Structures are given as structure tokens and as C-alpha cells.
Amino acid sequence: MADQKSYGWAGKILRVNLSTGSITTEPTDPYKLYIGGMGLANKIMYDEVPAGTDPLSPENKIVFAVGPLTASGVPLAGRTTICSLSTFTKDHLIVDAHCGGMIGAKIKLAGYDAIVVEGASDHPVYLNIVNEKVEIKDARDVWGMGTREATEALCRKESTKACVATIGPAGENLLPYSCIINSRNHSGGAGVGAVMGSKMCKALVVEGDGSVNVADPQAVADLSDYMLREIIGSNNNHVVPQTQQEWAEYYDKGSRWSARKGLTWGIAEGGAIDVGEPKPGELNTVGYRCMKSVYDLGEVAEKYTVKMNGCHSCPIHCYSDLRIDRTGELGGKATAGNTCAANFPFKYMNGILATDIKEDTESGILWNTIIGTTIDELGLWCNYAQLWRDFAHCIKAGVFDRVLPEEEKALFDWNRIYEDDPTIMVEVLNKIAQNDSEIAYLAYGPYVWAERWDDTDWFNQKPSALINYRGWPVHHATECFGQVGGVYNMMFNRDDMIHSAVNFQGCGLPFELKQQIAEEVWGGADAIDPDKNYTPMNDSKANFCWWSIVTDVLHDSLTLCNWVWPMTMSPTKQRDYRGDLDLEAKFYKAVTGEEVTTDDLYKAGARIMTLQRANTVRGMTKADGSIGNNDLRNDHDRITDWVFDHDPDFEPFTEGTIKIDRDDFQTALTMVYGKFGWDETLGCPTAECLEGYGMTDVKEDLESLGLLP
Structure with missing residues (x-):
């Protein structure tokens, strides 16, 4: 009914057809069985995109979807699902990219639960969305720009209040490894940049000044305070500090609760800020717990840290804001920031190349920030660091020497890597993003390049980290509770x-x-085992x-x-370190009013x-x-063979290996x-x-x- 208020959901889906110029809305209600976000987007793709569709054809669609908790006041409800067909794995099956930043909240506050982009334009365009006003605008003046340059230009043109989610040259050139970037360095990967490029859609520019109707605002506020005071940990919900601190019963050097006395945001505005020893129960110091820049890049990163930042509604702030002038001088961007694999790419390269360059030194941070800011500006995706492992392997194993045409070989002197010259990566990555050369096939993914370059045995080597023969790598796989991680990496x-x-x-x-x-x-x-000491399924x-x-x-x-x-555990000793796995349901009811x-x-x-x-x-x-x-x-x-065959001196189910057993893995499935x-x-x-x-x-x-x- 028209007068019935929708709680949680905005109640509308925006649909833009770039072939016809049609802009329509439709109700969210038919999709509520699938909640929102990934569920809603996957249902649209199932219903509307036939099997076998070419991911770069106008018949494919790309769906930006948020959920009922997005922008509702619930902590950490700032993610966005971007769903389409894969550009880089066998059969081009359905995939989801997930990103943080601000774009999801802006979509919701503009009044939409999802934006469906379909068809294809015959010239570069962008979508400008200001609440109910939606326009398809000419993007020829920003086509060819990097993601930051395009973001700045579109914000100046439209509104500094808008969030821009844009592709870079990699997406424009239909490179399978391409992404969409919003809020400077928040990326949605899985090749969705190429899908946008195939539609000649440079960006979504979204400004929303609405709000989300919440059934019980006081309950949301109370639950938020309870969660922040008693339940939440740090990044990855680590619930003990990294170092011994007077308030803590336990500490662990691997924890991402990395704050400690004397550790600072070294170049914070107005002077360095000591993160100190933020204790559980202190609502106003939660954002100091995670010093991710130092966790990822080593102690050298402290003096370059402006602050730790985060996505919409995030109290944790696991995103590193850095300023390194030398990085800008060498071809990257002086301001850097990320929170995952794009933040430390040199680690993955160096694990194979074994240069003398130490990752936690001035040289190491230059390599990492030059590579990271370059790929983000290009809108180039690393496939959870697979690009860096493949690149290093192709150098070390002589694959590039064997397959690159002579004119391409002449462009790159791989010795520059060993001579500590990170500017070579700016040149290599720009060449790959052009998608007009042999080396660009590296960014088609190993399912393509390994076959093309006769190197399919790479899948069976542990250094590849490839976990499935269809072309994707480990993401907390068999090293994470053995068969448990192995199985969910297949799904x-x-x-x-x-x-x-x-x-x-x-x-x-x-x-x-x-x-x-x-x-x-x-x-x-027996649901869990000690690390490297697994037991049967x-x-x-x-x-x-x-x-x-x-x-x-x-x-x-x-x-x-x-x-x-999820909040499985807590940093609070008085709770005996138990979390609260009913929090999702409690927030869901408070926001939507629905019993669940x-x-x-x-x-x-x-x-x-x-x-x-x-x-x-x-x-x-x-x-x-x-x-x-x-x-x-x-x-x-x-699952790839290396998980069964590596560590030849170990048998499965013996201490000291992540090797698993073939029959047991089938039992686990x-x-x-x-x-x-x-x-x-x-x-x-x-x-x-x-x-x-x-x-x-x-x-x-x-x-x-x-x-x-």
C-alpha cells in the first residue's frame, strides 16, 4: 500500500537501461525472501541473465545492491554487493564483488535497495543520481582518466557531497582483472570494472540526502552501545591486544588489536596522536585499536600514517591513510590507503622472487605504496594477490622470456626489480591496463594465461596459492582449520x-x-584443530x-x-570472552520491526x-x-593437487603441515x-x-x- 512505511529497506530498485535510455523503478518486496545485498542481486541475475551470456555483452547486467541494515545506524553496515558474471574464470559464472567505502550508504540514502545497470551505451556515460533525479550523462570528458582523477572531476562537476564509484583505464579497456573504486581506494573486484567498461559506463555518481526508516531507533542505539562496550574486538574481531597490556589477561602477537602506548598516527593533522592502550568498554577509543598500517607494512609505516580510516558506520577503522611524498615522486600517488591485499602487494611478489629488499623498510613501503596506488588509479584488480604471484612466477620461471614478443621484452628489464627500482611497476602495470599486448594476458587470470603460455602445472604448485582449477586463489583456505577452509574455498x-x-x-x-x-x-x-595439526573430518x-x-x-x-x-567472541573477561551471535537478529528486528x-x-x-x-x-x-x-x-x-602433495616428508594428520588427505576432503564435501x-x-x-x-x-x-x- 502507498501509505505503508517501509522499515530498513528503501522499498525501491532503480533500473537503468543504457541501450534505450530507460530509467525506471520497481518495488523491492518481491526480493525480500533473499534479504538484500548479495541475495537480492543474485536473484535478479538468476531471473534475468540467461545461462551462457557473454559477460561483456549488453545482455549481461551489473547489480549494485545493499541490505536492510545499510545506513540504518547499525555499526559496520557499510558494505555493498556488486553482482555480475565473471570475466576471469571458467564458464564466466555468477560472481559477487563486495566493497566498503561510502557508495552503499549513498545508494540507500538516495532511496534505493539496488541499482541494476543493463544494456550498453554507444558512447561513454555516467549515471548521476540525486535522490529521485536520475540522469544518464556524457562521460567523454572523463573517459581515460584514472579513478582518482575521474572522482575529483565528477565531484567538482556534480557535487562534493556525492560518492563516485568509477572504473579506470583497465575497465575501459575491458581487462578481465579490473575493478570499481569508490571513496578513493575501496575496491570491488571480480572483473566488474570490465563489465562497466563494456557498457561504456564510467561511473555511478550518487548523492542521497534521505534517511532510513528504523522501526525502533532506541533499540538500535542501545544495541550499538552494548556491542561497542562489551562485544566488539578489532579488525577481524581479534579480541586480545598484540602486546602485553595492563588491562588484558591475554595477548597474542598475531592479533590485529595492534594499538599500544608509544605507537602513533605519526603525521596526524595537528601533530602525532598516540593510540595508547584502548580498553574494552571505552566507546570513544574503539577506533584506536587497529593500527593496520603498521600491522601490514611494518614499523616504518608509523611515521607516514595520517590516521586509520574506515567505511560508512565503521567504528573499527582498519583502513590505512598514508602520505608518502617519495611515492608520488616515483610515479605512484603521495597519498595511499587500503586495508587488504592491495596494501602489501610486494609481499606476494617477494615471496617468489626472494629479492634482498625487506618489506618492512623504506624500500619496502615504497614498493607497496607505488604498486598499490598505481593499480587503484588504473582500476586494476589483483584477484586477491594472484596477479603478483603470477607476475613473479613468470619472471622467475622464465615464462616471460619464452612467450613475450621481442618488442615487449625490450620494454622491461626485470633486473630493475632486484636493483630496488619500483618505478618498473608503474610501467608494467600501465602496459597491462592498456590490454593491447601479450603481457596483458597475465590479467586475464591463470585459467587463461597458463593455458595460452603452456604453464598449467602452475596450478599444482603451492607458491601459486591457486586453490581451484577454475582460476581463483586461496582466501583463508587449508591453513584455516584444514578441511573447513578447503571446502568453503570451493563454494x-x-x-x-x-x-x-x-x-x-x-x-x-x-x-x-x-x-x-x-x-x-x-x-x-573437535570442530577446531590447532594450526598445522589437523584431525580427520x-x-x-x-x-x-x-x-x-x-x-x-x-x-x-x-x-x-x-x-x-560475526561476534563469536568478546574482549570482555566478565563475559568469559563469549560474544553474542544473536546480534544480527536483534539488530534486524530493531531496524525492520520484523520478528526473526x-x-x-x-x-x-x-x-x-x-x-x-x-x-x-x-x-x-x-x-x-x-x-x-x-x-x-x-x-x-x-581443489588443486598441491594441497594433497606438498610437504612430501609429512603425512596428513601429522603436526607441522597444512597438507590434507584426498579421501578425507571428499568426506568433508x-x-x-x-x-x-x-x-x-x-x-x-x-x-x-x-x-x-x-x-x-x-x-x-x-x-x-x-x-x-
Whole structure:
């Protein structure tokens, strides 16, 4: 009804067709079974983009989606899902990019739960969105610009209140490894930049001055205070400090709660700020806990740190704001910032090249910031550092010497790397982003270049970190609780981006205490093993794996930051370090007014995961090239051989190795399939489970295609 107020959801989806110029809106209500964010976007893609669609064709779509908690006042509800078809993996199956920054909040405050971009323009354009006023505008004057340059130009032209989500030259040139950048360095990868480029859409410029209707604002405020005072930790929800501090019972050198007395934001405005020893319960010092610049780049980064920054509604601030004039002089950008693999790319290169350059030195920080700011300006994506590993391997193994044309070989002297000359990376990365050379195939992903350059054995070597033969790398894989990490790295069509398990692994609490929590949450202390000392698969581990997948998908749909959520543990001794896994449901009810349990939300997460698997079944090819394949076990969930074959002096299930056992991994797949209700032989959705999730339409579709087991 027109007079019925929508709580949480904006209630509208914006649809822009760049071929026809049509701009329309439609209600969100039909998609609420899938919550929002990832779920909503995946449902639109399932319903509207046929199997086998070319990701760079006008028939493909790109969906920017947020959730009912976005911009509602809930802490850490600032993520955005960007959903489309993969440009870099086998069969170009459905993928999600997820980014922080400010774009999600702006979309929501402009009045939309999602923006669907379809068709393709015949000239460069951008979308200018100011609440209900939506225009397709000419972008020829910013086409060719880097992401920062384009952002500055579009903000000057439209509004400094707007958030710009833009592609760079890599996306314009349809490079498979390309991304969308918003708020300077917040990136959404998975090749979505190339999809935008194929549509000749440079950017979304979004200004929203609306608000989100909240059913119980006082409950949101009270829950927020409770969470910040008693439950939340630091980045990755690490809940003990990195160093011994007078308030803390435990400390752990691996923790991302890295604040300590004497550690400063070295060049903060107005003078250095000592982060001190922020204690649990202090609401106003939560943002000092995470000194991620030093954690990532070493002590040398302290004097270059302006502050730690964050996404919309983030109290943690895991994003490093740096200023390094020398980086700008050498071809990068003097101001740098990121929070993940793009922040320390040289680490991954140097792990293979083994130069004499130390990563935590002045040289190391120059390498990292020059590479990081260059790829962000180009809108170039690293595929969770796979680009750097592949690049280093192709130098070390002589692949470039073997495959590059003579004129390209003459462009690059790889000795400059060993001579500590990081400017070579500016030249290499700009050449790759042009997408008009042989070396550019490196940024098509290893599924393409390894075949083209006759180097497919790279997939079977541990230094590659490739975890699946379809072309994506580890993302907290077998080194994170063995079979648990191995299985959830198979589930998506790119690296999984799941942090629920690794947050628990690295939280800093003693192992015996973590076992107690594991028994309470996943049904057995044997859900977890000590690092490098794995035991065979069991039911508790299957519960843990299912939960890790479901909570990640749930967060990407609500939308919440899975780098800090879920709140499995707490830094508060008085709580015996227990977190509160009902917080998502409590916030959901406070924002939307709808009664929901944690189990209800977990079922929704399982439903959304099942939807993506159904879309994968529909689009995956068989050996004969025909489209439609429900044998996910044998044709999709194939972990690479190195996880079974490395460490030849160790047997699986012995202390000191992350090696796993082939038969046990198959057992793990079977058990996790069963937790979702999928076919335990094939790993695909069944008619029964689709009915149980309320997905009758998907069941009927797969049935008509002969893709139900």
C-alpha cells in the first residue's frame, strides 16, 4: 500500500537501461525472501541473465545492491554487493564483488535497495543520481582518466557531497582483472570494472540526502552501545591486544588489536596522536585499536600514517591513510590507503622472487605504496594477490622470456626489480591496463594465461596459492582449520572472501578457551584443530564449515562487514570472552520491526548460497561444451593437487603441515553438502531442498532443464 512505511529497506530498485535510455523503478518486496545485498542481486541475475551470456555483452547486467541494515545506524553496515558474471574464470559464472567505502550508504540514502545497470551505451556515460533525479550523462570528458582523477572531476562537476564509484583505464579497456573504486581506494573486484567498461559506463555518481526508516531507533542505539562496550574486538574481531597490556589477561602477537602506548598516527593533522592502550568498554577509543598500517607494512609505516580510516558506520577503522611524498615522486600517488591485499602487494611478489629488499623498510613501503596506488588509479584488480604471484612466477620461471614478443621484452628489464627500482611497476602495470599486448594476458587470470603460455602445472604448485582449477586463489583456505577452509574455498565462483572462520582462528584467545566456544557454537570441541595439526573430518567441523559460509553470505546480504562480524567472541573477561551471535537478529528486528531468529537468518543465508549454486549449475558447461551441469563435486569443487602433495616428508594428520588427505576432503564435501540439503553425490541443489527453502520457481526452472539430480 502507498501509505505503508517501509522499515530498513528503501522499498525501491532503480533500473537503468543504457541501450534505450530507460530509467525506471520497481518495488523491492518481491526480493525480500533473499534479504538484500548479495541475495537480492543474485536473484535478479538468476531471473534475468540467461545461462551462457557473454559477460561483456549488453545482455549481461551489473547489480549494485545493499541490505536492510545499510545506513540504518547499525555499526559496520557499510558494505555493498556488486553482482555480475565473471570475466576471469571458467564458464564466466555468477560472481559477487563486495566493497566498503561510502557508495552503499549513498545508494540507500538516495532511496534505493539496488541499482541494476543493463544494456550498453554507444558512447561513454555516467549515471548521476540525486535522490529521485536520475540522469544518464556524457562521460567523454572523463573517459581515460584514472579513478582518482575521474572522482575529483565528477565531484567538482556534480557535487562534493556525492560518492563516485568509477572504473579506470583497465575497465575501459575491458581487462578481465579490473575493478570499481569508490571513496578513493575501496575496491570491488571480480572483473566488474570490465563489465562497466563494456557498457561504456564510467561511473555511478550518487548523492542521497534521505534517511532510513528504523522501526525502533532506541533499540538500535542501545544495541550499538552494548556491542561497542562489551562485544566488539578489532579488525577481524581479534579480541586480545598484540602486546602485553595492563588491562588484558591475554595477548597474542598475531592479533590485529595492534594499538599500544608509544605507537602513533605519526603525521596526524595537528601533530602525532598516540593510540595508547584502548580498553574494552571505552566507546570513544574503539577506533584506536587497529593500527593496520603498521600491522601490514611494518614499523616504518608509523611515521607516514595520517590516521586509520574506515567505511560508512565503521567504528573499527582498519583502513590505512598514508602520505608518502617519495611515492608520488616515483610515479605512484603521495597519498595511499587500503586495508587488504592491495596494501602489501610486494609481499606476494617477494615471496617468489626472494629479492634482498625487506618489506618492512623504506624500500619496502615504497614498493607497496607505488604498486598499490598505481593499480587503484588504473582500476586494476589483483584477484586477491594472484596477479603478483603470477607476475613473479613468470619472471622467475622464465615464462616471460619464452612467450613475450621481442618488442615487449625490450620494454622491461626485470633486473630493475632486484636493483630496488619500483618505478618498473608503474610501467608494467600501465602496459597491462592498456590490454593491447601479450603481457596483458597475465590479467586475464591463470585459467587463461597458463593455458595460452603452456604453464598449467602452475596450478599444482603451492607458491601459486591457486586453490581451484577454475582460476581463483586461496582466501583463508587449508591453513584455516584444514578441511573447513578447503571446502568453503570451493563454494563460490571466485575466492570466497569468508572471514568468519579466520576471525575465530586468529582472535588471540587460548586454544582451550576457543575449544569451549566451539563446543557451544558448533556442537563439539573437535570442530577446531590447532594450526598445522589437523584431525580427520567430523560432524562438528561440518557444522563449523556450514556456519562459516552461511554467516558470510548473510552479512553480504544484510549488509555487514564480515571482517568484524560475526561476534563469536568478546574482549570482555566478565563475559568469559563469549560474544553474542544473536546480534544480527536483534539488530534486524530493531531496524525492520520484523520478528526473526538467528536460525531464521542462517536459513536465509543457506537459501542465498543455494541460489548461487543453482545459478552455477545452470551456467556450468559439461566436457562436451554443452551448458548445464549439476556435477559440482567433480567439475566445480575440485581443489588443486598441491594441497594433497606438498610437504612430501609429512603425512596428513601429522603436526607441522597444512597438507590434507584426498579421501578425507571428499568426506568433508559430502558432509557439508548434507548440511545444506544438497545432493551428497553431486553437490547440487535437490528438489526437496529448494522446496524447503521456499524456492519453488528455481526448482521448476532446474527441473525443466533436467538439472535436478
